[in-house]
Each structure stands twice: as C-alpha cells, then as structure tokens.
Amino acid sequence: MWLPILGLAVGITLGFLFSVEIPLGYVKYTAIAILAAIDTTLGGLRAQLEDRFDLMIFLSGFVVNASFAALLAGIGDLLGLDIYLGAVIAFSIRIFDNIGFIRRDLIARHMKGGR
Amino acid sequence: MPSNARPGGAPAPFAARGAVALGFVLALAGYLVVTQFRTEWQIRRALRIPSTQLAELAFLLRDQERGRAALESQVGELRSRMAAYEKAAAEGRTAAAKVSRDLQELRALVGITALRGPGITVELNDSTRPPRGGEDPNKTILHYSDIQGVVAELWAGGAEAMAINGERIVGTTGISCVGTTILVNTKRMAPPYVITALGEPKQLVRALRHPGGQLELLAAFGFPVKATPRELAEVPAYRGTFRLEHASLEGKE
Numbered sequence: 001m002w003l004p005i006l007g008l009a010v011g012i013t014l015g016f017l018f019s020v021e022i023p024l025g026y027v028k029y030t031a032i033a034i035l036a037a038i039d040t041t042l043g044g045l046r047a048q049l050e051d052r053f054d055l056m057i058f059l060s061g062f063v064v065n066a067s068f069a070a071l072l073a074g075i076g077d078l079l080g081l082d083i084y085l086g087a088v089i090a091f092s093i094r095i096f097d098n099i100g101f102i103r104r105d106l107i108a109r110h111m112k113g114g115r
Numbered sequence: 116m117p118s119n120a121r122p123g124g125a126p127a128p129f130a131a132r133g134a135v136a137l138g139f140v141l142a143l144a145g146y147l148v149v150t151q152f153r154t155e156w157q158i159r160r161a162l163r164i165p166s167t168q169l170a171e172l173a174f175l176l177r178d179q180e181r182g183r184a185a186l187e188s189q190v191g192e193l194r195s196r197m198a199a200y201e202k203a204a205a206e207g208r209t210a211a212a213k214v215s216r217d218l219q220e221l222r223a224l225v226g227i228t229a230l231r232g233p234g235i236t237v238e239l240n241d242s243t244r245p246p247r248g249g250e251d252p253n254k255t256i257l258h259y260s261d262i263q264g265v266v267a268e269l270w271a272g273g274a275e276a277m278a279i280n281g282e283r284i285v286g287t288t289g290i291s292c293v294g295t296t297i298l299v300n301t302k303r304m305a306p307p308y309v310i311t312a313l314g315e316p317k318q319l320v321r322a323l324r325h326p327g328g329q330l331e332l333l334a335a336f337g338f339p340v341k342a343t344p345r346e347l348a349e350v351p352a353y354r355g356t357f358r359l360e361h362a363s364l365e366g367k368e
Contacts, residue, residue, distance in 0.1 A: 007138025008145045015149025022154045027166060030151050037144030044137050053133050062140055 004041075028073050028084050035091035036066035042098035049105035065091075223276075226285035226353040230276045234313040234348035235320055237265055238341040239333065241306045257338065259292040262299075262308055264329040266290065272322020274312040278350040280304050285353045300355050316344035 022030050040062035047053040069087035076083030158166045222228045239262070242255040266284060269277060277284040282299045289300070296303045312319055323330045323342050330340050 003134035004137040004141050007135075007140075007142040010138075011142030011145025011147075012149050014142070015146040015153070019153060020150055021157070022150060027151070027154070030147055030154075034144055034147045034151065037140050037147065040140050041137060041144065044133065044140070048133065055132050055136055058133065058136055 025077075029070055032069040032073055032084060032087055032091070033066055035088060035095070036062060036069060039065065039091045039094050039098070042095055042102065046098045046101045046105065049102060049109070225357075226276065226283045229349065229352045230313055231347060231349040232275075232313045233316050233344075233346055234274070234311060235316050235323075235342055235344050236348060237269070237310040237312070237323065237330075238339075238343075239265065239306070239308045239310070240339045242337045243339060244337050254336065256295075257297075257306060257308065257333075259290050259297045261329070261333060261338075262297060262310070263290045264332075265310055265323070268322055268329050269310065269312045269314075269319060272314070272319045274314040274319060276313045276350045278311045280309055281351055283351055283353040285355075285357075287357065300353070311345075311348050311350055313348055313350060320344055 040058065043061060044053060044058045047058065069084065069091070072087045073084030076085075155166055158164075158169070162169075162172065164172065219228075223230060239257055241257055244255065262279065266277060266279070279290075279299045280302075282288075282302045282304070284299075289298070291298045293303065296305055297308070298304070320342055322328075325331075330342065333340050
C-alpha cells in the first residue's frame with residue numbers, strides 16, 4: 001500500500017522541483033492526462049479490490065485511453081471543436097463509476113471482515 | 116499475467132508489480148497536477164484572471180491588435196499626407212517668393228514704385244520772345260500736345276519710366292489741357308515742364324533730336340528746349356489710384 005503513495009509523493013515532489021511551464025494551448029492535454037491517470041489509478045484499485053488486477057490491462061488501458069483522448073483533443077483543435085470534452089466526460093464518468101465500485105467493494109469487504 | 120493471489124481472505128496486499136505500476140501512474144498524475152497547479156497559479160498571478168477566461172482575453176487581445184494595426188496604417192497614411200503637406204508648403208514658399216518677385220517687377224512696371232537709373236531730363240518752356248503784333252499768343256505758349264509729342268518720342272526711344280514735373284507717367288496717365296495749364300494725371304502744371312525719362316541716355320537723346328522731331332519743331336518755333344543726359348535720374352512713384360470699374364479680366368465674368 002505504501003508504494004503507490006510513495007509514487008504520488010515522488011510525482012508531487014518532482015512537480016515542485018522541476019518547474020515546467022505548460023504552454024496555454026496544451027492545458028487541455030494536461031487535463032486529459034490528469035484525468036486519465038486518476039481514472040487508471042482508480043480502475044487499478046478497483047481491479048485490485050475485485051481481485052482481477054492485470055498489469056498489462058492496467059498499463060495498456062492508461063496508455064491507450066490517454067493517447068486516444070489526446071488524439072481527440074488534437075482533432076478538436078484542428079476542427080475548432082471542443083471534442084476533448086467528450087474524453088473528459090468519459091473519464092469523469094468512469095472515475096465516478098470506479099469510485100462507486102471501490103466504495104461498494106470496500107463496504108463489502110468491511111462487512112465481511114466485520115463478521 | 117498472473118492474477119494476485121489473496122491469501123486467506125485477508126485484505127490483499129498489492130502485488131509488487133501492480134503497486135509499482137500504480138505508483139508510476141500516481142507519480143505521473145501528481146506531477147501533472149502540481150505542474151498544472153503551478154502554471155495556473157502563475158497565470159492568475161500574472162494576469163489576475165483564471166485560465167478559463169483566457170479565451171475571452173485572447174479575443175480582446177486580437178480585437179486590440181486589429182485596432183492597433185488599423186491605427187498603425189492610419190498613422191502611415193497621416194504621415195504620408197503630412198509629408199505631402201510639407202512638400203506643398205515648401206513649394207508654396209518658393210512659389211510665394213516667385214510671386215513676390217513678380218509682384219515687385221510688376222509694381223515697378225506699373226509705376227507705383229519710385230525708380231532710379233541713367234536717363235535724361237528734357238526741359239521745355241514757353242517761348243521767351245514777345246508775341247508779334249496781331250500774332251496769336253497761343254503760338255508762344257506750350258500746349259499739352261507738345262508735351263505729349265515729346266513723351267511719345269521718349270517712349271518710342273526706349274524710355275522705361277517717365278515723370279513730368281515729378282508726376283509719374285503710368286498706363287492710365289492722360290495729358291490734357293485745362294484752361295491755361297496742362298493736366299498730367301490729376302495734377303495741374305505750369306511751365307517750365309521738366310520731363311525725366313529713365314533709359315539709355317544717348318539713345319533717348321537721339322530719339323528726340325532726329326530731324327523733323329518734336330524738339331526740332333519746338334526749337335524752330337522759338338521755344339527754349341534743353342535735353343540733358345543724366346548719369347542718375349529718378350522718377351517718383353505714382354501717387355494716384357488705379358480703378359477698374361468697367362473693365363474686367365477676360366474669361367471672367
């Protein structure tokens with residue numbers, strides 16, 4: 001349990017140490033990347049709780065989802081449409097879904113453990 | 116990939132590889148969140164607006180830039196217009212100088228300025244001999260036509276400016292007789308009549324002394340006449356007025 005938290009801490013530290021200024025035009029890509037990361041994390045957590053974690057699926061899901069969202073954002077930029085909003089919404093829905101499942105899994109486990 | 120085994124229903128520890136992957140993704144997420152936060156913070160500090168309003172700002176900026184470009188082109192236009200005006204002003208100055216030079220010449224030609232230069236003076240007087248018995252006394256006094264004749268011969272001889280007894284001869288000068296005196300312009304005159312003419316002195320004398328000329332005629336009738344070449348003669352300015360009441364410029368109503 002401590003390794004992911006360590007990873008988060010390392011990431012935050014790196015962010016504070018190395019000041020990379022994100023150009024304004026790429027802010028939406030950052031947003032998508034953040035959402036993809038959160039989504040993947042929660043998905044992994046859920047899979048872990050449901051005992052069906054697969055590293056390949058976990059990583060490929062992160063890479064492919066983030067790439068496709070970035071592609072959508074790029075196409076949206078070309079077309080002048082905020083298509084990346086679709087990716088944002090999809091990620092958000094998945095995040096909420098995963099949170100819901102994690103909550104249920106945790107409650108179920110707690111109930112089970114309590115008995 | 117092997118799924119993680121959960122020993123004995125206890126809370127499953129993350130498999131090492133899964134934990135590493137999760138940690139990696141979380142590290143990325145943390146890094147991005149912090150970076151984004153710092154960027155946003157900088158934007159807010161620099162522009163005092165959240166980045167969600169940047170599109171509005173960009174629109175304003177584009178608007179201002181377009182306005183600026185329009186103003187710049189206007190500046191260019193105004194500059195070129197100003198250059199044109201300055202050029203015109205410079206030309207106007209030279210034109211004005213030329214006009215004033217022309218005006219000076221015309222004043223001299225018309226006779227409203229005093230002039231000086233080489234010339235001659237011609238002195239005419241009534242006859243000194245007493246009239247014989249029964250003779251018309253008119254024959255012993257100078258008439259306006261005698262003066263006119265001399266003046267005409269002087270013009271013909273190349274005189275450039277002339278005055279009779281200090282009265283400048285101009286284009287509208289009339290020489291006429293009023294009773295026993297002669298009227299030049301509006302001035303009454305009595306003998307002796309001194310005609311001052313500017314021009315080449317020898318030429319003017321020659322013009323007067325030609326056989327059958329006015330001076331010879333007057334001398335023959337016993338009038339004392341005297342033509343003197345002058346190194347420097349002066350004619351005064353015309354003191355009268357010019358007025359066009361009936362004449363107007365051709366082509367202008």
